[in-house]
Amino acid sequence: MKGRFCYFLFAVLGMHLFSPAMAQQKSSYVLVIHGGAGTILKKNMTPEKEAAYKASLKQALTTGYRILQSGGSSLDAVEATVKVLENDSLFNAGKGAVFTHEGRNELDAAIMNGKTRAAGAVAGVTTVKNPVSAARAVMEKSEHVMMVGPGAEKFAKEAGLEIVDPSYFRTESRWKDLQKALHEDSVAAAKSNAYTNPGKFGIKNKDYKFGTVGAVALDQQGNLAAATSTGGMTDKKYGRIGDSPIIGAGTYANNQTAAISCTGWGEYYIRNVVAYDLSALIEYKGLSVQQAGNAVIKKVGDMGGDGGLIALDKKGNMTMSFNTEGMYRGAITKDGKIEVEIYK
Ligand code: ASP
Numbered sequence: 001m002k003g004r005f006c007y008f009l010f011a012v013l014g015m016h017l018f019s020p021a022m023a024q025q026k027s028s029y030v031l032v033i034h035g036g037a038g039t040i041l042k043k044n045m046t047p048e049k050e051a052a053y054k055a056s057l058k059q060a061l062t063t064g065y066r067i068l069q070s071g072g073s074s075l076d077a078v079e080a081t082v083k084v085l086e087n088d089s090l091f092n093a094g095k096g097a098v099f100t101h102e103g104r105n106e107l108d109a110a111i112m113n114g115k116t117r118a119a120g121a122v123a124g125v126t127t128v129k130n131p132v133s134a135a136r137a138v139m140e141k142s143e144h145v146m147m148v149g150p151g152a153e154k155f156a157k158e159a160g161l162e163i164v165d166p167s168y169f170r171t172e173s174r175w176k177d178l179q180k181a182l183h184e185d186s187v188a189a190a191k192s193n194a195y196t197n198p199g200k201f202g203i204k205n206k207d208y209k210f211g212t213v214g215a216v217a218l219d220q221q222g223n224l225a226a227a228t229s230t231g232g233m234t235d236k237k238y239g240r241i242g243d244s245p246i247i248g249a250g251t252y253a254n255n256q257t258a259a260i261s262c263t264g265w266g267e268y269y270i271r272n273v274v275a276y277d278l279s280a281l282i283e284y285k286g287l288s289v290q291q292a293g294n295a296v297i298k299k300v301g302d303m304g305g306d307g308g309l310i311a312l313d314k315k316g317n318m319t320m321s322f323n324t325e326g327m328y329r330g331a332i333t334k335d336g337k338i339e340v341e342i343y344k
Helices: 002-018 020-026 047-069 074-086 131-141 149-158 172-191 266-271 274-285 289-303
Strands: 030-038 107-113 119-125 146-148 213-218 224-230 251-253 258-264 307-313 318-322 326-333 338-343
Touching (some): 030 074, 030 258, 030 307, 030 318, 047 074, 047 213, 047 326, 074 131, 074 224, 107 131, 107 251, 119 131, 119 149, 119 251, 131 149, 131 224, 146 149, 213 307, 224 251, 224 258, 258 289, 274 289, 274 307, 289 307, 289 318
Antiparallel strands (some): 030 213, 030 326, 107 224, 213 224, 251 258, 258 307, 307 318, 326 338
16 A cells, blocks of 8 residues: 555656656746847957956846746846846946936836736836836835836835935946037037927937846746846936836736847837737737847837847747847856857
8 A cells, every 4th residue: 555655656746847848847947138239349349348248247147047047936037137237337227327418317127027917117216226126116015017206216215125325326437428418419409409309309329328237037937027227318308218117118028928128219119119019929920039029129120219129938939139239138048058249
């Protein structure tokens, strides 16, 4: 009797532990990141700067990978990964964010759980050290999806997140970018009436962004998640919000389709509902993640926008599509193999 019971137990456990479905799930945990897209040319890069970017991308990937490797959730992995990049002044997210027209750092972030399609976002925050964690708090500790400005900051404080002085986000190079943009603004304004050309004035120079960060992950349980964090675009006007914190535009995740994080000229990503469009192309048209990624980037480009995205499906297939000269990007797969790239 005892022997037969042991045999039964072994058979059940064996089936469970070694079923092909399980083996496939286990073999496919993946993390993909971006650190912004734009006119990133090798000729404008010093070897030191390039090495610094690559080291930061690797550090972020390793952080998220450890979580996935130890059986942690894709949600934890994307949050932790984005936090590393937010804390790094090289990127336009958290510390090192670009400046608004008025000389402030206003931060946007979003996170989404592909299993439940729960989502959280914050926009226009100026004192939350890690906006991605505030987005997660909105998702998990409120009934809302998006909170902005002082309200979002109050909520983040109540949620126990680290609050910093706005000067924490400031870097000299981003400040210089703003001065350059303001100068270009005044030259353009002298030539024409800026307000007859709405939406273009002030962010006419598409290269005043770079460095939005994002992560998409697939965990051992087969769940997808996405997160994006940004300072937006240099010289953005009063109260401007980009695509990054808008669920379906810059960030989206659905276990049935893909996890997506975008970077680029936000206005075009909002108008094309890029992240959701990619998901819908998989859901309704049966496109692969790569085909869907290329299709939505083409739409953005055809309309005059530029940028890129990362996307990952439930089988671990990924794409890193962009129509710019470069995109800081990288991926790590189960075997711990890291790949980071910058140029086309
Ligand atoms: N998409 C961001 C925004 O428009 C900027 C970027 O990704 O570079 O706010």
